[in-house]
Amino acid sequence: MIEIQNITKTYGKKANTFTALDNVSFTVPSGASVAIVGKSGSGKSTLMHIMSGLDKPSSGSIVVDNQDISQLKSKALDRFRAEKIGFIFQAFFVQANETCMQNVSLPLEIARVARGSRKKRIAEALNQVELSEKAATKARNLSGGQKQRLAIARAIVNKPSIIFADEPTGNLDSATGEKVEKLLFEFNKQLGSTLVVVTHDADLAKKCDMQIHIKDGSITRIETAKKIVAKGGAK
């Protein structure tokens, strides 16, 4: 469960203060899929950064699995990200000169998973995104869709409790994008990890259990689909 309580994020000082997020609160149940929807500059990326522990709020708290990550020291926060969070980016950010295997190995190395158990987990993750036969291929030789699937494998290899996907289909054509989406929702259901998608793609947002619409740093609307009962809401 992710509880966002009265998050405010401001940049700059005094006269030049810019408020990126203004008193945002909502709760995401564990295992849900959430879309944070908004135009660029709306504050949706800032919200994702704060939720994932990449950035700290100016005020307010983020409680993930009963732990307030806004209070964590940087070392504990790094550990939190290494163990609980998976990231998927619009621009993939796979290491072009490394093989698929080496790419997927990175989060395990950071989380200090013993060498012996890595190989199996990497193979498993690659298998799940159907890239097993590309294990020894350098990432630069992959197509866009394959790269994003590789990024997904990298995000899921450490079995995170939350996966953040920042415009995961933004750089892909609709056919490959759909395949990536399908994978993401599959893992959301299969692994039970919470999926947070940042997007301005209304179609993608609709597929999520929960849609949080953001404009100028404030939540304008929260839509919840059928079974999901969400607490909180716009102020």
Next chain:
Amino acid sequence: MLDIVTRAGRSLKNAKARTLLTSLAIAVGAFTLTITLAAGNGIREYTDRLIANNFDPAESIVGRDKEVENTGAPDTSPKEYDSSVASVSFGGGGGSVQVKQLTDKDVKELKQLSFVEAVRPNYEIAARYITRPGQKKYTLSLQAYNPGQKPETQAGNVPESDVAAGEVLLPNEYVKLLNFASAKDAVGKIVRITIERPFTEETLREFVAQSLVSPAPTTQPKQETKTINLKVAAVTKKGAAALSASGLPLLLNADDAKSMYDYTTKGTNQYGKYLYASVRIKGGENDATATAAKKKLKKLDYYVMTSQELQQTIGQFVDILQILVGVFGVITVIASVFGIINTMYISVLERTREIGLMKALGMRGRSVAWLFRLEAAWIGMIGGVLGALGAFVLGVSLNPWITKTLSLGKGNDLLIFDLAQIVGLIVILTVVAIVAGWLPARKAAKLDPIEALRTE
């Protein structure tokens, strides 16, 4: 940590040209330093052999003047006059230094000291020429034989303690000049050495008096000369490890040398005086004994340079030479440090996104910093290995040629490579590279992942 090491190595592999070029800068430094170290080893070994061949470790040089102990430039300032002071020229500038000499009395005193085994005054014999019947005359230099400085022999036997009276050790250069069939042929044959007595004050006074009486003197003052027949005991040759740059002198029995010295100096103020004497100390091979003897001699107002001190002096010279060359190597390494810093900064800039990703995934700033430091370490190590290897290959292949050109003698290598030294050097260069990578690594560690990942 192991992961970080392999990751650092991998990213270097991806920038092969850059890595190699930066390493080459370090390699030049490593090359210079390896050669310097090897040359230092070689020269030191060579001088050790030189000293062992040329000096008796138990022998000290003893004199009355403090120049004996002076290893630097001689002191040319005026000194109080004393009949034992002599002028010795030095250098090419016509300079001379006034040196207080040893007298026969001193030699006698030295000989009587309980810790002294032998005293060999330095006889500088001004001989006119050497010849043998039917041959031309040649110049020569004569010295008393010192068993501490055995020359190599070409024929005959070099004596253990002293040359027999009436015999001589002939340098091989004279074999051909004096028309011997061979060195072997020369052994046992007689050579003639002519020495001359200087004008004494009396003969000069006589001459002056005579010329005052008659303006055109009929008799020129005749120079008194003496010809000595000496039997060749052995033919010597200059060893590979001989110290003197000039040729070998003819070597004589100590008593013969003394009587010749006396003959050639009689009537001059040089008579019975010697620049220095070689004094053999009982048990002087031992440093402590030699030092103790030196102390006792100093109490008697002698100046002493022990064999060990002489060795140190030569060693010092080698050290200075090595430091000079080493400084160039160090400068090269310093220059290459900037190369590494530059390369590492470029590497950090190039991999901003990768750093951002790693930090976003929870890698600690410290690990990121080590990733780059180790990358620098790899560069340093590769450079060190390349340089040392290059120096080794070049050194080993050039050694025979150098030995031949400098005529160091068989088995004497100028460049001696010491594995421990080379490994130490590589380790030091690796550490230097890590230090050079410090700032770029810090920049990488402090990178904000959000900012880094924003770079499109």
